[in-house]
Amino acid sequence: xxxxxxxxxxxxxxxxKLMRVVLKAKGYNIIEATTGxxxxxxxxxxxxxxxxxxxQLPGIDGLTLIKQIKASVITKDIPIIAVTAYAMKGDxxxxxxxxxxxxxxxxxxxQELPRIVEKYIKKT
Numbered sequence: 627x628x629x630x631x632x633x634x635x636x637x638x639x640x641x642x643k644l645m646r647v648v649l650k651a652k653g654y655n656i657i658e659a660t661t662g663x664x665x666x667x668x669x670x671x672x673x674x675x676x677x678x679x680x681x682q683l684p685g686i687d688g689l690t691l692i693k694q695i696k697a698s699v700i701t702k703d704i705p706i707i708a709v710t711a712y713a714m715k716g717d718x719x720x721x722x723x724x725x726x727x728x729x730x731x732x733x734x735x736x737q738e739l740p741r742i743v744e745k746y747i748k749k750t
Contacts, residue, residue: 630747633657633674635665635691636709637683644734645678645709652740662686666694669701675747678730681710681721689724696725705746709734 632654636642646656657674659665662683677695681688688708695701705727710717718729727746730739 629653629655630676631655631657631672631674632743633659633665633668633672633677635659635662635677635683635688636680637661638680641680641709641732641734644736645739648734648736648739649743652744654743662688662691665691669695669698673701674704676743677704677706678709678743679706679726681708689721692724692726707742707746709739 632649634642634645634656636645637660642658642660646658649656657668657672659668663685679688679692683691688710692706695704695706706725707728707730708721708726709730709732710721711732721729728742730742
């Protein structure tokens with residue numbers, strides 16, 4: 627599965643490092659953004675195969691960012707997986723309703739994350 631580009635939008639340095647290490651070990655190229663604004667700027671010049679999106683971000687939050695990405699003709703087909711600590715009843719459905727393809731809760735399961743990424747990249 628080498629050569630596929632995964633954009634990780636995550637403001638927590640430890641979570642970013644964990645996802646980077648786990649996904650690079652599986653052969654993915656990682657595009658990193660720590661804010662929603664940074665992610666939007668990167669998406670002007672790059673089209674990742676999948677986006678892993680934290681929901682609690684400084685500035686533009688993840689849900690707003692997902693809506694913006696899904697509203698754009700250029701980026702609407704990119705699968706987005708929410709990676710979040712939100713685990714309250716109803717949060718998963720709310721996140722999926724914004725346009726996410728899947729939902730992964732934190733703490734990140736390092737065995738499950740690559741499987742989910744691969745599953746959704748194969749759909750594109």
